[in-house]
Amino acid sequence: MTSLKDLRPVHVVGVGMHRYQFASDTPYVTLGLTAVRAALSDAGIAFAEVESAYVGCTGIGLAAGRIMLNHMGSTGLAVTQVENASASGSSAFQMACFEVASGLRDCVLAVGVDKYGDQVRAVNKEGVNRLSDTANIPLIRYALMAEHLKTAKGLTQEDLARVAAKNHTNAATNPFAQFQKPRSVEDILNSTLVAGSTTSLMCTPRGEGGAAAILCSEDAIRRLGIAGDKPIRVLSSVLRSEEPQKGRELPSVTVAQTVAEQAYHEAGITAADLDCVELHDAFAIEEILYTETFGLAPKGEGQHFLRDGGSAIGGRCCVNSSGGLIAQGHPLGPTGIGQIHEITRQLRGTNGDRQQPRARTGMAHMIGLGTIAIAHVLQRE
Amino acid sequence: MDLEKPDLYRLADDDRRLTLRAGRCAACDALIFPLSPYGCTACGAEPSALTEEPMPGRAQLLTFITIHQRLAPGITPPCVVGEARLANGEIHEIMLAGTGDLYTDDMQLEAVATEITRGDTPLIACRFAPVEA
Numbered sequence: 404m405t406s407l408k409d410l411r412p413v414h415v416v417g418v419g420m421h422r423y424q425f426a427s428d429t430p431y432v433t434l435g436l437t438a439v440r441a442a443l444s445d446a447g448i449a450f451a452e453v454e455s456a457y458v459g460c461t462g463i464g465l466a467a468g469r470i471m472l473n474h475m476g477s478t479g480l481a482v483t484q485v486e487n488a489s490a491s492g493s494s495a496f497q498m499a500c501f502e503v504a505s506g507l508r509d510c511v512l513a514v515g516v517d518k519y520g521d522q523v524r525a526v527n528k529e530g531v532n533r534l535s536d537t538a539n540i541p542l543i544r545y546a547l548m549a550e551h552l553k554t555a556k557g558l559t560q561e562d563l564a565r566v567a568a569k570n571h572t573n574a575a576t577n578p579f580a581q582f583q584k585p586r587s588v589e590d591i592l593n594s595t596l597v598a599g600s601t602t603s604l605m606c607t608p609r610g611e612g613g614a615a616a617i618l619c620s621e622d623a624i625r626r627l628g629i630a631g632d633k634p635i636r637v638l639s640s641v642l643r644s645e646e647p648q649k650g651r652e653l654p655s656v657t658v659a660q661t662v663a664e665q666a667y668h669e670a671g672i673t674a675a676d677l678d679c680v681e682l683h684d685a686f687a688i689e690e691i692l693y694t695e696t697f698g699l700a701p702k703g704e705g706q707h708f709l710r711d712g713g714s715a716i717g718g719r720c721c722v723n724s725s726g727g728l729i730a731q732g733h734p735l736g737p738t739g740i741g742q743i744h745e746i747t748r749q750l751r752g753t754n755g756d757r758q759q760p761r762a763r764t765g766m767a768h769m770i771g772l773g774t775i776a777i778a779h780v781l782q783r784e
Numbered sequence: 785m786d787l788e789k790p791d792l793y794r795l796a797d798d799d800r801r802l803t804l805r806a807g808r809c810a811a812c813d814a815l816i817f818p819l820s821p822y823g824c825t826a827c828g829a830e831p832s833a834l835t836e837e838p839m840p841g842r843a844q845l846l847t848f849i850t851i852h853q854r855l856a857p858g859i860t861p862p863c864v865v866g867e868a869r870l871a872n873g874e875i876h877e878i879m880l881a882g883t884g885d886l887y888t889d890d891m892q893l894e895a896v897a898t899e900i901t902r903g904d905t906p907l908i909a910c911r912f913a914p915v916e917a
Contacts, residue, residue, distance in 0.1 A: 531818055532789040534910060535877040536858035537851070537865050543877065547867045551847040554889065599849030647826075648875055651846070 406669035407640050410504035414634035415781065416619045417446025418744040423581040423612035423732030426519040431463050431611070435471045435516030438613035438737070442512070446617045448627050453617065455481040456512040457498045459491035460736040462520015471516065481508075489683070490642075490771030491515060492614060493739025497640045497777065499618050509623035514615040515737030524772070541772070542606060542686055546599035548653055549688040553600070555651075558691070560600040562706040564591035566687035567605045567729050569715060574726025576756040579741070581610050581732030605687035607728040614737035614744055635750045635781050638670035642777040653692075655774040659683075660696035662776040666766065667698075670780040674698030677720045678762040679749045681742035683770040684727040690714070693768065694722060721759040724749065742767035743779065750783040788900065788907040792818050793841065795897055795908065802895040802910050806839035806872060815839065815872040841895025843868035843878065843912055850884045858902075868893060868912065881911040 407413065419441020421434045435458075443450055458468025468484045487494040492515030499513040526539050537543040552558040568588045574580035586604060594604040619627070624634055641662045645654035667673055674697055682697070684690040691705035699720050700708030708714060714722035725731040725745040728738065746765035748754040754762075768778045787793065793802040807819035810833045814826035817839060823831050848866035851859060864880040864887065880887060881898055891914055898911040 531820060531822075532792050533818070533877070534789075534792060535865055535879045536856050537879075538877045540855055542855065543849075543851070543865060546849050547847050547865070547877070550849050551867075596852045598851045598853070598855070651875075 407500060407504055408638055408669055408671065411506055411620055413500050413503045413618055413620065413637045414624060415616050415637060415743060415747050416624060416629045416633050417442040417444070417448070417617035418747045419443070419445055419615045420579040420737070420741060420744050421613035422579045423610050423734050423737070423741070425581065425608070425610050427611065429611070431467060431516050431518050432471045432474060434518075434611060434613035435514055436474060438516070438615035439475065439512065439514055442615035442617050446629055446633060448510070448617070448629065450475045451478050452510050452627060453478070453480055453512045454508040454510050455499070455502055456483070456514060457495035458482065458484045459487070459493070459495035459513070459515035459740065460484055460517055461486055461488065461491050462517050462735065467516065468514070487775065488772035489685070489733065489735055490739055490769040490775055490777050491736045492741070493767065493769040493777040493779070494642065496616060496740055496743055496779065497642060500637050500640050500779070503618050503620050509620045510627070511618045512615060513618065513740055514613065515740040516613045517734045517736035518611045519609055542601065543598060544653060545686040545688050546601045548692070549601060550599045551651060552688070556703045558706050560592065561588060562691065562709060563600060563605050563687040564588040564602075565709055566684065566690045567591040569709070570684060570723050570727040571604065571730040573716065573724050573757060574730030577726050577731060579744075580726045580730055581608055582726065582730045601686060601688070605729070607685045607733040610732050610734050612732065612734040612737045612741070614740035616740050616743045616747070632751060635747050636784050637779055638672070638782050639666045639778075639780045641666045641669065642775060645774045655770055655776065656692050656696055658774065659693055659768065659770065659776040662778045663697045663766070663768065666778040666780050670782070672764060672780060676764045677766055679721045679724060679746060679759045679765040680768065681723055681725060681727065681745050681765070682768040684723055684729050685733060685770070687729065690722060690727070697766070697768070716757055716759055724754065724757045724759060739767065739769045739777070742769070743781070746781050750781060785899070785906055785908050788902070788909040793895060793910050794838070800896060802841045802897055804839040804841050804870070804895065806837050807834040808837040809833050810835065817870060817872055817874060817876070840871045842915070843870050843893045843895070845887060845889060845891045845893050846875065847889060848880060848884060848887050866912070878912045879910070881913040886914060
């Protein structure tokens with residue numbers, strides 16, 4: 404089977420964002436184009452050079468991407484809208500990677516844009532009931548898992564609060580984050596109790612925003628004269644869906660591990676090579692689980708990795724330096740590309756107060772309702 | 785009184801317990817729940833390969849939590865949900881009767897008919913409760 408690394412090298416050459424925010428009157432066109440223009444400016448290229456665009460979007464409606472990009476000038480570029488739930492932006496990014504890697508195009512835009520939508524979910528039209536009215540609410544699955552791990556592995560509510568406090572504090576210096584306030588463990592514990600041990604500040608907010616990345620082949624980098632410190636190579640891109648649950652581990656966690664292992668294999672790295680990771684922390688327990696399944700911490704010891712500062716900026720491998728979904732936010736369409744924005748800046752060494760020292764290799768990971776897992780490994784060459 | 789989710793369960797002969805509506809696959813012999821109108825979720829066989837098979841509403845409680853906020857239209861907090869192993873071995877999310885102090889991990893449960901209202905309409909819903917001695 405061919406992997407991304409066997410094809411033409413693909414590089415992220417420009418990234419940009421519109422701040423994630425609570426629902427507002429800001430038009431989605433403004434959210435998306437702010438990110439697109441920032442990414443073009445970062446790459447130092449004109450929109451006319453972009454041959455194709457993949458637009459991650461869940462809540463706006465039909466053809467949002469085409470209508471939005473029309474305001475950049477009708478250049479005739481190919482436009483494809485991508486919906487894959489929370490992983491819509493990640494999937495748009497993956498398709499852009501594959502298009503450049505295959506040789507079909509040299510310069511492709513991946514953009515995520517979303518407003519707070521009507522929350523219509525296909526599962527509610529499936530025509531198959533479930534025993535629990537909460538069966539399709541991810542928060543409950545993860546809150547149940549957190550409860551199980553309290554007895555099975557000594558996890559505490561304070562551990563969950565530590566994840567959220569770290570990520571809120573990281574986001575405090577991120578101008579694109581929805582929350583920009585440092586929070587203590589006590590602040591997190593004192594927020595509204597939602598389910599089990601999970602409080603409101605341990606959960607991602609919903610909102611809106613935009614994020615964009617421009618991908619180029621090496622030919623395009625030379626032809627367009629893109630500065631040498633900009634390109635960050637995408638080494639691997641992997642997506643899979645879950646299989647039936649075996650034992651107590653959530654299928655979303657199992658598939659996240661499978662995807663990470665394949666992403667490492669295709670990139671030719673191990674977990675020990677990762678300097679920074681942006682992962683799907685819609686709920687605090689997820690970060691503890693995924694640091695284990697990604698091999699950053701031994702199984703069952705994710706909370707110790709956290710307590711020891713392993714996932715802090717400056718630690719062994721910083722996790723969610725952007726603030727993650729919990730604090731940078733999770734507007735769905737943009738989220739996965741917002742992760743690429745953070746990783747790219749980390750690997751360039753331009754991430755300011757949130758810079759992970761000597762960062763060279765990073766991974767972006769998302770979960771999409773259903774469940775799918777997707778991961779991209781990026782590296783500074 | 786009508787059942788809230790008649791595709792999932794039927795009232796047992798004692799009018800108190802519920803029997804779950806599972807499906808046996810002729811192609812792979814799996815007992816799947818819920819019975820899907822679209823095919824076997826274990827092997828992908830056509831719907832015609834599935835035959836309805838009553839499954840006891842027994843379950844082993846694995847974990848449970850109390851929900852404190854109104855997260856869905858059918859949820860009136862505080863209420864208790866859990867994860868349980870059903871009679872066919874599958875792990876499912878379930879709704880529990882009463883409050884959390886009635887339950888402990890690994891407890892044996894049974895599906896019982898519980899009256900609820902949706903709007904002004906009374907219905908029989910499935911809630912799990914400790915097995916009566």
